[in-house]
Amino acid sequence: MDISQLRTLVFVADLGSLNKASGRLRIAQPALSRQIRMLEDELGVRLFDRHGRGMTLTDHGIAALAHARHILGELDDMRQAVGGPSAAIVGNVSVGLSPTISNALSVPLVAEFRRAHPAVRVRIVTSYTGYLLDGLFRGDIDAAILYSARATLALRTEPILSENLFLIGPVSSGLSPDKPVQFKDLADLPFLLPSRGHDLRAVVDDCARQAGIDIDVVVEVDGYGSLKELVGAGYGYTIMPATAFEREQGEGQFALAPIADPSPVRQLALCYPRDRRVSRAALFAGEVMKEKMIGLVREGTWNGTLVG
Known part of the structure; x- marks a missing residue:
């Protein structure tokens, strides 16, 4: 087993195909395929399922990928330790953002890496x-x-x-940022919300219990893009942070209003795994995101209250 095999495993897993990995690594596809086969032979397990659309990790592959990332990260840290604290950061970093946050942080995060540490390969995972x-x-x-x-x-x-959450509706709803809506009045509206178990839905359901009402969820939508389209088309209202609709609101596609008695709020935190080392690239990503969020709150662009 060598470093090139582990690097190939990571790239093929992230990109989903040998062809894409070949283009990114600038190594011929047969050579990458041979590295994967050699790694599978050495480990004695199949790491990928091959199909017409590309390659997906098996359960053994998922376990191997975590170890490969760790080993490659340790190697990058060794290079940087030898070069001193001022050495440029290299390697890979994967950052997780929810769809409502990704709108605000993806561009500044990538911009800072390209400016300060262009050798780092950034992967942004947008999900719930x-x-x-x-x-x-x-x-x-x-x-x-x-x-x-x-x-x-x-x-x-x-x-x-x-972070404050707002009532979001189509432009025809007449909602205004200057006119708060009482939570009890939401009982009369049709809602499009994520399914139960989603963190935002839990906040809304808790506020509904406090207000003594039931929310009429006409459609459960776990896809952020689909939810936006349905609200814009007039099929109902949703409750989301203002940052999630900032661009579209400015373009006149949506209207929003604050909610009172109670006001739905959720807290955002920067998170790292506790059971393994955190790379310099991950720490840099965290600092960039934290500083950007703090700056947006202080500018009044992100509607929320700083903690601490």
Whole structure:
């Protein structure tokens, strides 16, 4: 087993095909295929299922990938330790963001890596909290912004801000940022919300219990893009952070209003795995995201309250 085989495993797993990995690594596809076969022979297990659409990891492959990332990360850290604290960061980093946060942080995160550490290969995983947690536990994600209500003792968490949630509707709804809506009045509206078990849905359901009402969820939508399209088409309302609809609201596609008595709020935290070392690339990513979020709150662009 050598480093090139582990690097091939990571690239093929991330990109889903030998062809894409070949283009990224600039190594002929047959050579990459041979490295994968040699690694499988040495481990005595099949790491990938091959199919017409590409390659997907087996259960053995998922376990091997976590170890490969760890080994490659240790190697990168050794190079950087020899070069001193001022050495450029190299290697790979995987960052987890929810769809509502990704809009605000993806561009500045990539921009800072390209400016300060262009040799780092950045992977942004955009999904809901449950999937991001699994990725942190498996070693597939190095750092994430999560809703701390879902955090566990297995994570190092640093609370950053409490985020206000708003009532979002089509432009025809007449909602206004200057006119708060009482939570009890939401009982008369049709809602499009994520399914039960999603962190945002838990916040909404808890507020509904406090207000003594039932929310009429006409459609459960776990796809962020689909939810936006359905609200914009007039099929119902949703409850989301204002940052998730900031661009579309500015373009006149949606209207929003604050919610009162009670006001739905959720806390955001920067999270790292506690059971393994955190790379310099992951720490850099975390600092960039934290500073960007703090800056947006202070500018008034991100509607929330800083923690601490």
